[in-house]
Amino acid sequence: MERGSTLLLKLAILFIGLVILALCIFGLPALALEAGRNDPDFARWLYPILITMYIAAVPFFIGLYQALKVLTYIDKQKAFSELSVRALKRIKYCAIIISGLYILSLPLFYCLAQQDDAPGIVVIGLILTFASIVVATFAAVLQRILQEAVAIKSENDLTV
Structure with a gap:
């Protein structure tokens, strides 16, 4: 595979990482401050969700780094x-x-939706959950296929 074809993917991964980093640095704190000023009851349910998002950012960036490693191996x-x-x-x-x-x-998303009377907030929690489940499933399928390809390659190397 040519280096240029993986370069676009690497740039896309770096762009995604920078956008999420900017949201973690600027977006989520601004959201928390605004919620705390406007409605303290709303902020009571929002803060644990924001903490979860910060915690989830760590494995997200680890996964992005691993994706960059796969592209480097290619x-x-x-x-x-x-x-x-x-x-x-x-x-x-x-x-x-x-x-x-x-x-x-997800229960926190539900309580936040009840507090704000906005059922779309629960949908955001579900989208975040199912998107990562799709990524996990896709990575598992690719891992299995690649594992079988590595096994076939090693058999062929031993045959020759």
């Missing part, structure tokens, strides 16, 4: 290696951790 012609399988496994675990965190915080 550039180095090591796509079908045990290193790529391990990176995909870490991406899967990071996505599972993120979905678990949001599943645990």
Whole structure:
């Protein structure tokens, strides 16, 4: 695979990482301050959700780093290696951790929606949960396929 084809993906991953980092640094604190000023009861339910989002940011960035490693392995012609399988496994675990965190915080989303009388807030929690479940499933499928490809490659290397 040419280096240019992975360069676009690397840039996309870096852009996503920068956007999420900017939201963590500027967006979430501004949201918390505004909520605290306007409605303290609303803030009581919002703060635990924001803390969950900050905690979920850690495995998110670990997963992004692992995705960059996979793209680097592809550039180095090591796509079908045990290193790529391990990176995909870490991406899967990071996505599972993120979905678990949001599943645990869904009651908080519900209470926040009841407080603000906005049922769309629960949908946001569900989207965050199911998006990470989809990523975990996709990473697991890719990991299994790549594991089988690595096994076939090692058999062929031993045959020759």
